[in-house]
């Protein structure tokens with residue numbers, strides 16, 4: 168767990184009065200907030216506009232409590248009371264983004280308690296349309312979640328465990344409803360895995376207290392990351408802000424603590440009379456997608472074929488990927504055709520696959536080494552670790568949920584708000600073939616290769632100088648694997664955006680990226696039919712390489728900006744912002 172700082176930046180002890188005054192002074196939003204709204208770029212519904220830099224600093228200085236600290240305090244304050252609670256007549260596992268039976272820490276603990284007392288286990292899932300609206304969850308991800316629930320319900324039913332599902336329009340109603348259900352089912356223990364986003368941590372902190380007041384124990388497990396957020400700290404006892412030393416520490420931690428790689432067994436069957444006792448809970452209907460998150464019939468079919476739901480599919484994909492592509496992953500992973508990576512991200516995001524299982528399976532394929540032998544497997548493990556890294560970042564710097572990039576002082580960058588250019592980017596009509604191919608792939612497949620995610624995010628922020636948060640939002644609204652921490656990591660932390668923690672700015676050259684990572688133009692030809700007739704290298708830059716007439720005839724636009732000119736402007740702006 169991250170440790171609460173006890174002194175401010177100068178090493179002076181904090182004083183309660185200073186804390187109080189600072190807290191109220193910190194409510195002012197960042198001055199950019201108004202500008203983004205004026206341009207019709209409302210960043211996120213349900214949330215105040217961009218948080219002020221001072222408030223972010225207050226988190227960094229330990230003046231404001233982090234949400235994880237609120238949760239820890241709630242667990243600590245109620246621990247005596249919770250310890251004294253008896254077993255009850257049923258045990259509940261609350262599923263959230265952990266939709267699987269295999270290697271699910273909280274589910275395993277719930278099942279053990281149920282078995283120890285010979286009482287039935289009940290699965291619970293509460294859908295909140297307001298939560299999905301607030302978190303910009305894409306219709307593709309909603310559909311994938313609902314399909315995954317269907318599989319989960321079937322798998323649980325085989326163990327005589329019911330999965331009760333219902334919709335709660337308002338997310339604030341969820342904690343109260345959970346207590347009501349536990350009382351109705353005479354459950355004294357409810358188990359869940361921790362989600363590390365700010366709203367979720369705050370909700371769970373309230374729920375722990377609410378449950379304890381009603382003589383119910385909410386037991387929370389760290390499950391979604393391989394290494395628990397806060398477990399790794401630098402020599403200065405701080406959260407790492409840079410991936411490479413963090414990853415070294417992640418590997419060392421796992422070597423010293425091999426139990427972190429132990430997989431939990433699936434739950435056992437419910438007692439024989441569970442079906443009779445809980446009969447009404449077994450025929451629960453899968454909730455329908457909220458009206459603003461529905462797919463067309465054609466899209467539904469398409470996504471069902473591309474991403475069959477459930478943990479069995481995830482497990483088969485993992486094995487197939489490691490067997491067929493794992494060894495060459497380090498050499499091939501950046502080739503954007505999408506044939507060389509695992510495409511497991513939707514399964515990680517819904518929790519159909521645990522990151523632990525992924526790492527353990529890759530380690531086994533690599534003759535049980537985490538960091539030596541085959542560089543393909545090691546490289547893939549290090550990619551899965553990026554997912555952990557961004558969750559660790561989120562827990563330690565929670566203000567990133569409030570429309571902030573990782574370094575608050577980087578918010579002084581002056582952005583453009585040209586909606587026509589933004590639309591051209593969304594529609595894949597910028598005249599830059601690799602960018603357009605990727606954006607069309609996103610619309611069609613709700614997924615994009617990591618390399619092209621970097622290329623299009625760099626293009627939005629460095630070539631169009633558009634506010635990175637608009638791109639971050641668009642990605643969440645369209646990705647089937649949309650995950651706040653990883654997406655923010657790519658947009659508001661990663662070197663692709665200009666809000667890079669490094670003291671330099673990396674500007675991707677779309678043409679060079681296209682030539683390196685789509686050398687034969689296979690990816691562009693697939694996604695941009697207007698350019699299919701174009702032969703050889705002209706595909707990467709048709710208007711400057713003698714294929715302009717074909718591109719024009721087929722309605723493909725000329726480049727909407729000049730890359731070298733925009734690159735200079737971008738560098739100038741980023742430098743100016745940091746000098747402020």
Ligand SMILES: Cc1cc2nc3c(=O)[nH]c(=O)nc-3n(C[C@H](O)[C@H](O)[C@H](O)COP(=O)(O)OP(=O)(O)OC[C@H]3O[C@@H](n4cnc5c(N)ncnc54)[C@H](O)[C@@H]3O)c2cc1C
Nearest residue numbers: 508509510511512550551553554617620649650653654657
């Ligand atoms: C701008 C931007 C936005 C992104 N948004 C998301 C997002 O919303 N959800 C998401 O899961 N990933 C996101 N990523 C990370 C990455 O692009 C995807 O995880 C990856 O492309 C998924 O494909 P795959 O499963 O074939 O990955 P593989 O190459 O097979 O990697 C295996 C797994 O490792 C993890 N991983 C790999 N690269 C990264 C990374 N850079 N950051 C975090 N985790 C990683 C993923 O869980 C992935 O499934 C984003 C990256 C960028 C640059």
